[in-house]
Amino acid sequence: MATKYTTPHEVTAYECDVNGTMKLATMIAVAIQVSEEQSNQLNRGADFVQQFGLTWIVTNYQLFMQRLPKAGETVYVTTQAQEYNKYFCYRHFWITTQAGEELVRIETIFALMNVETRKMSSVPNEIIAPYESEKITKIKRYPKIEKVKNGTSLPFRVRFYDIDGNQHVNNSIYFNWMMDVLGYDFLTKHVPAYMNIRFDKEVEYGNEIDSHYEIIQAETLQTRHEIRIGEQTYCEALIEWQEKK
Amino acid sequence: MATKYTTPHEVTAYECDVNGTMKLATMIAVAIQVSEEQSNQLNRGADFVQQFGLTWIVTNYQLFMQRLPKAGETVYVTTQAQEYNKYFCYRHFWITTQAGEELVRIETIFALMNVETRKMSSVPNEIIAPYESEKITKIKRYPKIEKVKNGTSLPFRVRFYDIDGNQHVNNSIYFNWMMDVLGYDFLTKHVPAYMNIRFDKEVEYGNEIDSHYEIIQAETLQTRHEIRIGEQTYCEALIEWQEKK
Incomplete structure (x- = not known):
């Protein structure tokens, strides 16, 4: 154990x-x-x-x-x-x-x-x-994250305080970039129940990223996210939301 | 006591x-x-x-x-x-x-x-x-903060995670806005020794502020800062720096 x-x-x-x-x-x-x-x-x-x-x-x-x-x-x-x-x-x-x-x-x-x-x-x-x-010998994978198809986006400049002791943008910063774009009304009326996030490529100090998102009303309320620089995806996520009680 | x-x-x-x-x-x-x-x-x-x-x-x-x-x-x-x-x-x-x-x-x-x-x-x-x-009856004041005269600036959009439980932009966020503009080279070669910061007006969610700054080589290395929206100053500061050992 x-x-x-x-x-x-x-x-x-x-x-x-x-x-x-x-x-x-x-x-x-x-x-x-x-x-x-x-x-x-x-x-x-x-x-x-x-x-x-x-x-x-x-x-x-x-x-x-x-x-x-x-x-x-x-x-x-x-x-x-x-x-x-x-x-x-x-x-x-x-x-x-x-x-x-x-x-x-x-x-x-x-x-x-x-x-x-x-x-x-x-x-x-x-x-x-x-x-x-x-x-183990098996490679475990998390569920596939669907692409953002009809999204909108906001730009974020990587700031000095976004990078950590390893000179990388700290993973936690991507969570803020992804969620901030949903805005005050959404974020005060909903709570996240599930999130699946995948890091593909490292964003660096000096980069400006676009935080793309799309709101999908499926069986559950979902938001899909991509952090991109130009056409290149650096990080992608799915979040499932519940109404805030 | x-x-x-x-x-x-x-x-x-x-x-x-x-x-x-x-x-x-x-x-x-x-x-x-x-x-x-x-x-x-x-x-x-x-x-x-x-x-x-x-x-x-x-x-x-x-x-x-x-x-x-x-x-x-x-x-x-x-x-x-x-x-x-x-x-x-x-x-x-x-x-x-x-x-x-x-x-x-x-x-x-x-x-x-x-x-x-x-x-x-x-x-x-x-x-x-x-x-x-x-x-006490006396009103104590901190030293006057000189204006930014020949500064440059970068814009910052107030983000959802910048506001706290009181619906205000948390004071701590202004420190990041002021210091980030100095850039990686400055911030890895110098350490702050003294800071005097004054909050004049509340910035709100949805605002975009400009973080103005100016580097002054006086007896000590100083940076002067102003958070402005248009011509209105919301927060101002002086920081004194030392070379990082």
Whole structure:
């Protein structure tokens, strides 16, 4: 059974939006922080991984949201490296209440990238062993994300504070770019229940991206998203929404 | 002697910029959070203040920065309501290391605003008494901020995630708008040592602001900043910089 790591997190007002619930961007940043804490505890922190000329990237997230954490609430963030194959590591996160109720489950696909070549690397046993996750041969894929067909878009310039210590645009920033375009009325009348997001290419400081979106009334209310520079897609997502109660 | 309140804060990677030190915006958000915690502890939280039809605003900040908190470091954030007069409350914050070394001192001027009329209100004794700060008659002013004379600017659209639970653009966002325009090279080669910022008017969701700035090589390296919409100034600041070691 793979090692689990749990840490409490007090949700502050500044981590929340006008609805008083946690910004998805912050939730993702906190989750990644917790996985870094686990890695440090297992002596597999960024420095260790860097000895191999590698760095972790996250290529996909699926979020299953029962309820978003609220300002003032203390939640527990648990992470576990579930399985891995030659190139991909499958890690889960759970955000739960003090009473153990699951609020959000986040499934992620991590990969290792060569810092110099920016190419994916196979996963060295020395890096992965301490997590005690199961080795599998299967490649797991999340559901395919449909393209934005009749979308509109808004431009976003990559800002200095969007880039993190690794000189990359932090993953969490893409969540803000995608959701902001939906506007105040939409974002105060709906809550996200499911999100599937896939990172294809790295956006860099100095880029200006277009955040394309399309609202689809299917069985559920859905929004489809693409972060593009010109015709090139850098990141794509599907979000399923519920009416806010 | 006015009541002091201290809380530890673990500086996470996502609170830091590419330099590995805490974003000023986050430092301000954390400070405000700590003052809210003190208010809650004294039963003078937002709900209590709202009974008077009022809400707190911060009109001025002065930051004295010896060294910015680093990712992974645990710092202590202390706050104390120092003095107040009819309209203004003077509150200090100190960010210190575990060993008690002062990293940052933040001086602030708070005022109470009527939620309906958006006008300033005098400070009711019922609200201020528990902080045990000293009543003074003098109005304290921070140094005058010189205008931007030969500046350049970049536009910023107010985004959904820039507004907080009070429907305002969070104060911390202005810090990002002001500093982002200085660019990667400047912001990775210099560290702020002093900042004096004054909030004149509220920017609202849907606005597009221009972040004007000018670099002045005086006795110290200074940058002057103005957030404007058209000819109207909403916020102004002076920052003094040192070469990054």
